[in-house]
Amino acid sequence: MEGGGQTQTVESHPYVPTDLNLPDFVPGFLSQSTIVGVYGLSSLLLVSLIWIVSGRSPKISKIDRLLMCWWAFTGLTHMILEGYFAFSPEFYKEKTACYLAEVWKEYSKGDSRYAARDAGVVAVEGLTAVLEGPACLLAVYAIATRKSCSYILQLAISLGQLYGTAVYFITSYLEGDNFAASAYYYYAYYIGANASWVVIPTLIVIRCWKKICAAVQVQSQTKTKLR
Amino acid sequence: MEGGGQTQTVESHPYVPTDLNLPDFVPGFLSQSTIVGVYGLSSLLLVSLIWIVSGRSPKISKIDRLLMCWWAFTGLTHMILEGYFAFSPEFYKEKTACYLAEVWKEYSKGDSRYAARDAGVVAVEGLTAVLEGPACLLAVYAIATRKSCSYILQLAISLGQLYGTAVYFITSYLEGDNFAASAYYYYAYYIGANASWVVIPTLIVIRCWKKICAAVQVQSQTKTKLR
Numbered sequence: 001m002e003g004g005g006q007t008q009t010v011e012s013h014p015y016v017p018t019d020l021n022l023p024d025f026v027p028g029f030l031s032q033s034t035i036v037g038v039y040g041l042s043s044l045l046l047v048s049l050i051w052i053v054s055g056r057s058p059k060i061s062k063i064d065r066l067l068m069c070w071w072a073f074t075g076l077t078h079m080i081l082e083g084y085f086a087f088s089p090e091f092y093k094e095k096t097a098c099y100l101a102e103v104w105k106e107y108s109k110g111d112s113r114y115a116a117r118d119a120g121v122v123a124v125e126g127l128t129a130v131l132e133g134p135a136c137l138l139a140v141y142a143i144a145t146r147k148s149c150s151y152i153l154q155l156a157i158s159l160g161q162l163y164g165t166a167v168y169f170i171t172s173y174l175e176g177d178n179f180a181a182s183a184y185y186y187y188a189y190y191i192g193a194n195a196s197w198v199v200i201p202t203l204i205v206i207r208c209w210k211k212i213c214a215a216v217q218v219q220s221q222t223k224t225k226l227r
Numbered sequence: 228m229e230g231g232g233q234t235q236t237v238e239s240h241p242y243v244p245t246d247l248n249l250p251d252f253v254p255g256f257l258s259q260s261t262i263v264g265v266y267g268l269s270s271l272l273l274v275s276l277i278w279i280v281s282g283r284s285p286k287i288s289k290i291d292r293l294l295m296c297w298w299a300f301t302g303l304t305h306m307i308l309e310g311y312f313a314f315s316p317e318f319y320k321e322k323t324a325c326y327l328a329e330v331w332k333e334y335s336k337g338d339s340r341y342a343a344r345d346a347g348v349v350a351v352e353g354l355t356a357v358l359e360g361p362a363c364l365l366a367v368y369a370i371a372t373r374k375s376c377s378y379i380l381q382l383a384i385s386l387g388q389l390y391g392t393a394v395y396f397i398t399s400y401l402e403g404d405n406f407a408a409s410a411y412y413y414y415a416y417y418i419g420a421n422a423s424w425v426v427i428p429t430l431i432v433i434r435c436w437k438k439i440c441a442a443v444q445v446q447s448q449t450k451t452k453l454r
Contacts, residue, residue, distance in 0.1 A: 120347035123397035127390070148444035152436060155379070156386055163354070163390045170350035209379060212439055215446040217375040222449065 013092075015112035016181050022092055022115055028105040029097035035106050038099065039081075043073050054144065067154070068140050070200060074161075075136025083129035089117055109181040110189020113172065120171040124164040132160050151215075155208035158201035165197050240319075242339035243408050249319055249342055255332040256324035262333050265326060266308075270300050281371065294381070295367050297427060301388075302363025310356035316344055336408040337416020340399065347398040351391040359387050378442075382435035385428035392424050 047069040054065040084100040094101035108115040142150040180186035274296040281292040311327040321328035335342040369377040407413035
């Protein structure tokens with residue numbers, strides 16, 4: 001897809017709506033399999049590392065070790081991938097095969113609001129990168145050191161992730177839900193890539209909610225007995 | 228501000244940006260003092276009622292009674308005022324002095340994105356009205372009946388309110404922060420009317436966080452002792 005080039009012609013881009021104006025757009029260099037492969041492999045490496053290291057402590061249960069893997073994975077995704085997006089308004093003009101720009105050039109095929117810099121998307125991604133990312137790493141630490149605030153921290157972050165995902169999907173619906181380059185990209189990127197951040201936070205919220213209610217109940221019973 | 232009227236002329240409106248297109252706009256009928264007065268008086272009535280009724284139970288502490296007042300006030304505000312807005316895309320065309328339409332015709336002077344139906348604003352208001360409103364009333368009930376999930380419920384709603392307010396302010400900033408008809412409306416409506424939903428949820432989050440951490444700590448100590 002080369003754009004003619006005599007004067008300042010509008011570079012064609014693969015996104016929908018096609019009349020989206022992206023001056024100086026530079027197409028991606030890396031293939032989809034390379035982009036997804038690098039993300040998948042580095043995530044697998046990270047998760048394996050956390051699983052092995054956490055396994056050295058006999059005090060940490062298997063479910064807590066799994067949660068540590070999740071929090072490390074989602075925290076670094078928030079801080080690195082989403083952090084880059086939140087503060088790189090011109091990623092689609094990137095002239096080199098910078099991996100982080102490639103990720104968002106590719107993902108924009110599933111949701112062109114990323115390239116178009118939709119305010120709702122940028123606000124949610126900014127909050128996720130700046131507040132939730134570091135909080136996720138804090139959750140890894142809190143679980144590892146068995147801090148009493150671990151459940152409440154995990155619940156707070158998960159609720160934030162769910163709220164962000166809800167705003168993300170609702171704003172798209174309100175704006176016409178026509179931002180994917182094809183049905184494939186719609187289901188693979190827009191739906192598929194976000195599904196984990198609906199399902200897993202929901203499960204964590206339910207688990208932490210039960211644990212906290214049980215703890216508060218035990219405490220109030222202890223108080224009653226002491227009277 | 229009357230719009231000529233031979234043919235379909237664009238009705239002038241008091242909002243900024245002035246080129247905002249609001250076909251069939253009908254100016255508000257009620258004065259600012261009437262709109263604010265009705266809201267203030269009915270809120271005062273509600274709060275007094277909750278305060279008096281909750282005072283009949285000697286088991287409920289004063290801070291919990293105050294919290295019940297807050298949750299009833301904010302819950303009904305979410306459900307009635309914000310619920311009306313979320314599901315009334317054409318409130319600015321309302322030809323009668325319908326109080327709920329008047330509220331949003333007036334508030335749009337502080338943030339015209341309400342009249343313009345900005346997707347970010349509608350998404351946040353929708354979530355607030357549908358999920359957080361009923362949850363607030365549940366919090367009133369949970370405090371009154373001393374349910375063990377009371378703190379976690381209050382914390383979850385407050386975090387949602389803070390997240391929503393953050394998205395609200397950040398999207399405005401990203402879109403140029405030029406939606407108020409004057410500095411007066413900017414500070415009175417956009418900043419002033421929203422300040423309570425930053426300050427009070429923050430205080431509640433801090434309080435509930437401490438209470439929950441303490442309860443979890445007590446429980447884990449109890450477990451250790453029982454071994």
